[in-house]
Amino acid sequence: MNDFEALVREAVEPLRRFLARRTDPETAADVLADTLLVAWRRRKEIPAEPLPWLYATARHCLANAERSVRRRARLDARLAAEPETPAAPEHDEVLIALAALTATEQELLRLWAWEQLTPAEIATILDLTPNAVSIRLSRAKQHLRERLAAQPDM
Template identity: 55%
Template sequence: MNVDARRERFASIAPVVIDAVRRYLARRTDPATADDVLSETLLVCWRRRDVMPAEHLPWAYGIARHCLANAERGRRRQARLAARIAVLDPPPQAIDGPAPADDELAVALRAMRAEDAELLRLWAWEDLSPAQIAVVLGVSVNAATIRLHRAKQRLRKLLAPAGHEDSTEGSRP
């Protein structure tokens, strides 16, 4: 494939990738980080356009996932540095505002293991199949299917009203 053909192929799929990855990142981080990670993701996609598979969106989600992880590690390093500096030169006290209201699902997702919450987000928010989730996470389709099933069970338990028995879904009266 010549240079022009590769460039045209990338230009034809870029709008779909940009929109989908932007939504993916917006649900996982703040707007500024999302913009930075989107830029980094597109750069990696451009550099690796020769190895881009036919099903490019899950592949791009996988790249975005890794870029976001790198950005989060950088944010944690900055926070640790700021904490060390704050010990040496404490900032003036800030007035705390009201805590944001959380819905039951957001609370349950935060209570879950990060890996389980990410599986559920990929499935529900990004509307990916287990096969596509496997591409994003770099695991087998079987592993993605099993992990997704278990994550759904854990979420169901967290969302179950207190004092209720297990779901009677699928049972007859």
């Protein structure tokens, strides 16, 4: 057994309890996996007393997970607030409609809604002009609204 395996055997239960006191069981399991992945990648940086370092890493991973949840909630809210959308769609409906769009439209909408980027920032990422991004983003929103409107009631 190598040092990392021994570290995991000693630390996994304290980390599991640490996370269970801070979040729901499913998120705790995901964050535990993320924490161990970070530990593996940075195993040469782990100090002699690893548990405090692992707790700090778990806190950071949990914060990242919570940010993802908030980002997704903001996306749902933004899409629901679009004036042409007849009703606030359920999360699954949005994902189904989004999946029906082109890869480019999906990326534009994700950068705009999930990452909260402006057309100018998106233009930098996609190597386009801000004007081109604004036009394509407007079309992508319209296509998403059309897909949502065409969905049968779930």
